[in-house]
Amino acid sequence: MATTRAVVLARIPEGAPRPEDFALATLPVAEPAEGQVTVQVQALSLDPYIRSTLGGRHLGDAPVGVGDLIPGRAIATVVDSPDGALPAGTLVLAETGWRECAVVPVSAATVVTVPDGVPATAALGALGMPGLTAYAAHERHLRPRLGDTVVISSATGGVGAVAGQLARLAGARAVAIVGSEAKAAMAVEHLGYAAAVVRGADGWAERLREACPDRIDGYLHMGDQTTLDVVAEQLAVGARVSLCGLMDQYNNGAPTTMRAGAIMAARAEVHGMVVYDHHDLAAKHAARVGALIASGDLTLHEDRYVGLDRAPEAFARLMTGQNNGKVVVQVGD
Known part of the structure; x- marks a missing residue:
């Protein structure tokens, strides 16, 4: 069985989270079954809602306990698709958690489409x-x-x-x-x-x-x-x-x-x-904001970190208001 680097919860944060509340770990990656794909994470989205899942609950999301993978969505590249539903090389948006490689259901992976000239990470922020x-x-x-x-x-x-x-x-x-x-x-x-x-x-x-x-x-x-x-x-x-x-x-x-x-x-x-x-507005939002970004009328504003190991630091900064833009952690190339 393959493995992947991941970020797990080391301890329940008290107040604002700190980098030491998290730890790098090695987790197994199973072979994908029919209806699943293996994806390689390219960029993670760090969002404030994650804080309320750490030892608690966020609008029905399962609580994250010590040793558990930190949740989160990412842009990722399909690398293995047993039934070919999503061909290898397809760029998707999926709930992967904070890790480099994941197996996700095809039904929960959305193909990333952005206007020409707009970076794919917009799907995590202004178009996400x-x-x-x-x-x-x-x-x-x-x-x-x-x-x-x-x-x-x-x-x-x-x-x-x-x-x-x-x-x-x-x-x-x-x-x-x-x-x-x-x-x-x-x-x-x-x-x-x-x-x-x-x-x-x-x-x-x-x-x-x-x-x-x-x-x-x-x-x-x-x-x-x-x-x-x-x-x-x-x-x-x-x-x-x-x-x-x-x-x-x-x-x-x-x-x-x-x-x-x-x-x-x-x-x-x-x-x-x-x-x-408000998911009924998703198509209108994507069309309107996508056009504004492509035309230059709306500026993308990202706070980018490079490397999975920087996710805890980036999240701690986000939750103490030290971020400057949508927080994205670049994991892959």
Whole structure:
């Protein structure tokens, strides 16, 4: 039986995960049966939802215990297909976990198609689940109109970078909330935000108010409790709020609450964003965002690491807000 290098859980993280919570291991790779293929992983997608599976549960996903393979999706190349359903050399998107080689069902492997000139890793980010999350929130929750002010927290991450650009392209004034001055510069200069505010900096609530003189019409939340509180007090009447991610909850923080009085005063709509509810938009998302990337109107924003052994470090940085873009770990060539 063949083997593969993999990343497993070494211990249940307490709070934000650290690289030492993970370990490299050698796992067996079985021969593929009919209806299965063996794939060689090319690039792993690292996503915040993985944190809630480590010793716990994420919307029905099985909990990951000590010694278990870390879950995750990847772009991979088919190297063995007993029934020929997916020929060798086919590039697919599949749930492989953090490893170099895996056997997956043909039914769970999606052939990767991206527009000419667009890198295949876009299928993990702007054209993958993060991009669909941003697109669904944009279309169904935020619904920006010409001249609206739309605020995006975690604005340079995998979801935020796409959502902010979609808001701008819709004619809204997109304002970024980020974690550092470097990210603020990136948001404005690289992603086209009209303004960027560093959360937690002295006087940042007032700077957000200055950046949003007509108050906030749409807000995509992927931040902490303090960020949610500050934004809630600056909502415009009729504002739309999409609760997409609770970063402090991922790392075992206190339960997040909302300021009911501020929501009532703004007559605001508040939506819970679960991307699994919006797969009916997948084709429209792929066509729209794919065309925007191909034309250069929407910028891909990736935070790339090379080597499977760097996945624990990359994930720890992601979960402490140190990433700058969609986190991708290049495993193969």
